[in-house]
Amino acid sequence: MSLAFVFPGQGSQAPGMGRDLADAFPIARETFQEVDDALGQNLAKLMFEGPAEELTLTANAQPALMAVSVAVCRVLAKEGGFDLARRVALVAGHSLGEYSALTAAGTFDLATAARLLRLRGTAMQKAVPAGQGAMAALLGAEAEQAAAICAASEQGEAGREVVQVANDNGGGQVVISGAKAAVERAVEAAKAAGVKRAMLLPVSAPFHCAMMAPAADAMAEALAKAAMAHPAVPVVANVTAAPVSDPDAIRDLLVNQVTGTVRWRECVAAMVAAGCTTFAEVGAGKVLTGLMKRNAPEATALALNTPADIEAFLKGA
Template identity: 65%
Template sequence: MSIALVFPGQGSQAVGMGKALAESFPVARTVFDRVDAALGEPLSRLMFAGPEAELTRTANAQPALMATSLAVVAVLQAEASFAVTDAAFVAGHSLGEYSALAAAGAFEIETAAQLLRLRGEAMQRAVPAGEGAMAALLGVEEEQARAIAAEAAEGEVCDIANDNGGGQVVVSGHAAAVERAIALAKARGVKRAVLLQVSAPFHCGLMAPAAVAMRDALAAADIKAPVVPVVANRLAAPVTTPDAIRQALVDQVCGTVRWRESMRFMADAGVTEFVEVGSGKVLAGLVKRIAPEAQARSIGTPDDIAAFRNR
């Protein structure tokens, strides 16, 4: 059986995430301690106890989700004798790509934490509150969603942020343009079109200032070749060199997360089991729509670790 590890993105955070891992496994506690030290604050305390509103802030949610994912990776190796190098590929949804890269040794946990804190802050600053929005179109494929977004733009920004597969496409941009996209989608018989509760319009042209900030930060970051292929969001194909990783991460800020194509790439390359590593079960659910021939499981708790060890 060929396994791919996939790492969740923003929206999968929840108060209490990682707490049971930290209490049960010293290697997990070490990961959280390293992230706390890198950020100069007790992020793990916020993760374990909230408040939820503070954890949900982009600048906190991004490194917090990475920390939980990397804690699971550490426990899998220590308790289940499963190393990242046992996977055929790794990939992550949006910020999860940083988790995947850190798991694959492209950069240290501390570097990932600092880059994600900067990324979250830069994304939040890029667009004044209320000027941007995101919406999920359900029951639509990428080509139709792209046509809807293009018509809705009317000189503003309305881009495809995520092609999540299974008929789920997310648009992002100016608030008025996104509202027009919702109306157009409904008029054209799209099953459902709803605004998302997000703090900024991610993965669209309005994020250009954040892309500049990440370009500068990534240029200065110590990045190594990953020990397993990392399937990049923007390419739906592996990146294997430090320069390619930097470019993919910069392009990702404004570009579409091509998750459907990334998952199909791995499945077509022989992956038969996708293991979602970290908080939540969103990605495992998407596997069932994109690659129904493959198995999927989520690992985020001590019980999940035990089940994986005994599989």
């Protein structure tokens, strides 16, 4: 059995996240305090109690999700003697989850990751004025069809407008992103093409498209100054769907990720091809566990979120 750890992205946050871990494990409380100290904010209180609207803000959700994922990894190590470097073959994360994966594997220290994600969230929010961008889910579409729909929808009355595939999640779930008018045209085109369901998403900015270029520039500057080490295990990068261990390459890939497609379907396929048969989603929610059942139905998929999840995993590990 070859084990991969996967780390969730934005959308998995919810009030109450991490609270049961903090109640059960001192190392989890220490982890959340370390993030709070790095950010100069009581993020843990927001995670535990909400309100949901504030937790969902990109600048809060990104470090919060990373904090829960790293807390789970630290609990596994402290309570169960689980050695990630020895027991896990590959790590990968969905969008911001790539930072969680890299932190779990030792590329970033926790405080650095928290500050990078705070900057990333703030920069992504500022990159496009409110109301100018949009994202939409195309359910029942594959990436190639979605890309063709985007290409045909770029030209509008105002000229050429960005719309591109943001997330290829697999299992017929593709998310597109770009200028609001172009995304709306793509939604209508998808419906006309017989896509099962096409709908705008309630997001605050058009993530993972060319309109995020100002945020990519901000991350390039921040990552150039950030201390980075070789990860203890290779990380499968979002934008290449291939394992990488060199810090300089990782830095470039993280910059490209801001405007590039999250190739999650291909990331999972790469991990399966490398021999991974068990996938543990480390952190809040079960979004990736659900996707795993579509992308790799022959694999074992499980979520490590609650103290009970952790106990059961350590018993079987």
